[in-house]
Amino acid sequence: MSAQPDQSSCDVLRERRRRERQRWWRQFRYSWHVFTGNPLTVVGSIIVLALVSVAILAPLISPHNPVRLNMAYSLAPPSATHLLGTDEVGRDILSRIMYGAGISLRVGLMAVACIAALGVPIGLIAGFFGRWVDSLIMRIADVFLAFPQLVLALAIATALGGGMQNVIIALAIAGWPWYARLVRGLVLAVRREAYVEAARVSGGSWFKVIQRHILPNTIGPVIVQASQDMGFTILLAASLGFLGIGVKVPAPEWGVMVNGGRPFFMDQWWVSGFPGLAIMITVLGFNLLGDGLRDILDPRLRK
């Protein structure tokens, strides 16, 4: 063999790469078409984008300081200066909702990441090693699944002592079984494939087998699941805030804000009403977006 690769093989490589790029573009354009073809998905993305922008730009666009007290104006109804009214210590609700967007986003993202980080490896282990390992892990998962997620997360967060970090940990502990089950099912399906068996038998380490064959097939569905769970996780985190377990005062977490307005709810409904609306719109946005992502990544499920 000569030291120089000859011209023809270079051309072949270049051609192949160009075609790959074209194919990638085509796939992208097709996905984009599917994505934007569904009006609901577009709405979802707009909401999420708006949310992220508000979260990032909050210090710039918020009309008032979200934490300074102003007792003289407590429980003021929506007006020109306070578009969404004030709460029981005079803080502007609109500003607090804006700053709260960042909290909800952060908690949602980190919680979903932790849930996946906990659930996926467990599912991998269960699916890959099978037999009694699988049985044991699935029984443990059943124990966790026998509890309503909110109650379990509440109990764990209370035991850990509250605060954003503990909320995320609690959500992870309450949510891992779903991902473990999902991944386990996927692993079991893939494991039966002949080529995987061949890879194992031919002496590959199990770590490598997982990495090269199993992981690529599981990442897609996990991402789909995660994108669909974002909304629910944010809702769960807000529910914990509503029950009194959440970020520390005076942080403007939406669930905590709804809880704070409860005693006055009948007459000063804006204190609880607007943060709740914010939660709903956020969850709506993420749900729609998640559904749209699922339509692209998993066309089999599309109706």
Next chain:
Amino acid sequence: MKIHYLIIRRILQTIPVLLGVTFLTFSVSHSVPGDPARAMAGIYATVETVEAIRHRWGLDRPLPAQYVIYLRGLLHGDLGISIQTRRPVLDDIKDRLPATLELTLFAALLMCVIGIPFGIASANWRNRLPDHFARLFVVFGGAVPTFWLALILQLIFFRWLDWLPAGTRISREMVEPAHITSLYLLDSLLTGNMPAFLDTLEHIVLPGITLALTGTVGIARMTRASMLDALQKDFIRAARANGLSRKAVILKHALKNALIPTVTVLGLLFGAMLGGTFVIEWIFSWPGIGTYAATSITNLDYTAIMGVSLVVALVYVTANLLVDISYMILDPRIRYE
């Protein structure tokens, strides 16, 4: 494999799960900070008093011993004594379970009455107005925070319109219906007590709607999906070809097949709803086990917490069990998994 063997094995599999539930609840509830003996004695009690109370309730024993004692009691059907009511937990739960059951059944009824027709309409008039309307409902319904909805409903129907009460199960002036099933709606119907029936209905509507919302969304979705599935099947086309009207086809053939997965989802949702009553019961002052669970947590009432968790887990596990068994019976393919 013989079906009986599979079913029995499946039933036996629930036992370690329930045991795991007791273990998890025990560990978590005992990790919650706070001293229940001090909570019972009050701030002004002396240390001796607190210790005496701790001893009386067996809280001074080492944790593993407490757990074993609890399990031993379980074998005799004894769920322990509740710290906050000083009565057997079993009695406490028996008193409060009917209220929660009534609420959950009412919500389940609402879910079917609203969700199934939505799903049918959605599948039948696919991509037309009813479908869009139903899908919008599904999308919004899945995003509404239940605790917020509860407050909003109270605001609208109690504060602004004054149509419905904001809490409790029956008005003060009403005489409680005779305790036949302990479900007020049923009892008042059975005894012909119309004022009590209407009064109870008034009280159950708002919490029922709140509880039913998430489930209705799920039911509507599931019904739509399985209806669409069923409508594609060959036997439907055959029925149509034979001259049956579209309505007859839908109502008689497609619906029957579509309802099977819907019913199973309903079973699972029922168990899940039992846990969802937690917040709703508090907001509506509904005297069920959700409120009991909530006060148990604040009072650090370990036995009560464990009792309620066990009951809820039992319902959920049983629902799952029934679903799995029915699948095993109906779908032979599953047996080979």
Next chain:
Amino acid sequence: MRKRRHKRPILIRVLGVLVLWTVLFLVLSGSALAAGEVTIVVSRTNDPHSLDPADEITVGGGLESQVALYERLVNVDADASFKPGLAELWEVSEDGLTYTFHLRKGVKFHDGTDFNAEAVRFTWQRIMAINTAAAQYWKSVKDIEVVDDHTVKIHLQQVNPSFLGVLAGQRGVYMGPSPTWVKAHEKTPGDWAKDYTVDHECGTGPFMLEAWNHDQELIYARFPDYWGGWAGKHVDRIVHRIIKEHATTRLMLEKGDVDITGDVLPIDIADQLKGKANIVLDTAPTTLINQFTFNMHNGPTKDVRVRRAIAMLFDYNTAVDYGFRGYAARVYGPLPSNLWPQLSANVPHIQTDLEKAKKLLAEAGYPDGFTLKMAAMDMHNWKTLILLLQDNLSQAGIKLDVEFTTWPVLFQKLQQPAGQKPFGMAAYQMWAAIPDPVDILMWWHTNAITVINPGWGTPETDKWIDGARSTVNHEKRVELYTKVVEQIAEDAPGVWIAQPLNVMVYQKWLKGYKYVPYYNGLLNWYDLYVEGKPGS
């Protein structure tokens, strides 16, 4: 062709039925009020835990429900004077060790048996045998001697100048249940009917328990043979309804569905009801103090200058005007201003002063502030007060990291030994349950039983407190307590926020309500009556 049977879709049928029912109940629903009988509705946020006065002594746990059913030997009035209860007269021996009570005649328990000296002794024996919450109040009693049917002698182990106050207090000192009743309902001989007394009662009080639906309601009915008689103005029946949400309670008050709140409403809500057509807002002085205390041994609050600075950063006026909606008054020391006022005569009056505070902080070495952990409960208006403090402190660069918990958890934190308390500041309320400063000042002893003490005190201050507890000489007690109060003022172990007023909200047709500071959280059921109610 066969006629097509018109099958209406199920959905329309169900909707039709629902509409029919809706119309029906809007027409038919009405209430059936029992004619002639006067019933009042009291709202509660919690189901009582137990009606046994020997076992349950906390307000919120059942005490507020017990007081209509059971009675004390002696009562105390708002002006701190003792009034006869089940005992008409009493004498104290010279050495202060024997109290002789002459019992009222003709008093009956709810089961018809007589209340007598034997019943008093039996009550005491039962309390000590069960040995839970009420036993601590009888600790100083050596023996109870039945002299005759209506005379009983209580012998103390050591002198206790506040013993009468304890007997008149709200915790652990109720007479009953009747001995006959207890013996009749024992599950096993000698168990004192512990289990039965949880949800049944047999006291001497004006009302009897008619029904108890857990988590829903309790109903009391008149005890016809009550010794006080029913000649004057009273109610026949009391219905306690359990309503968990304050917003709901508030609305039911406005609508007239609830006559009076059994638990105090949050002050913001009570304030909003002021001026409503049929609502009365009743205010009365209490012996409560809201305070912040410091960790005296760890962190920046070790330094008295830091403590004084924080005391000067707090905005007292806003706290009173908005935190308490004006229903409070400044207080300048650890004692409420209406409890032996002479003790607090010479304490300095701290006012908000941002500049001075900043200077003190710089002096102490914290010109840029620091972070401080606060332990508190999210109850009543504490959240507002703490948010205010957080806001105030941020102006000097001090970041307040607040941990809201339930009170048992707060208590656990407070209970840690000095030097190991896991907070820099704590927030709680003190209360004088008897008209005697010992009830508050005993918590400033270094081995105070529950160590709420933030870590203040020296052997010398302990001696003062002990000295004042063991003598009946009034002047000596005043002298010693004054020393304690003035030392506390100098060391600044706390921020004295305010002394709140008791704010009770009820319908204007409900009369007779009276707040006694020593019976905080309890209602005077027997004296309540209804007058001028529309439709009655």
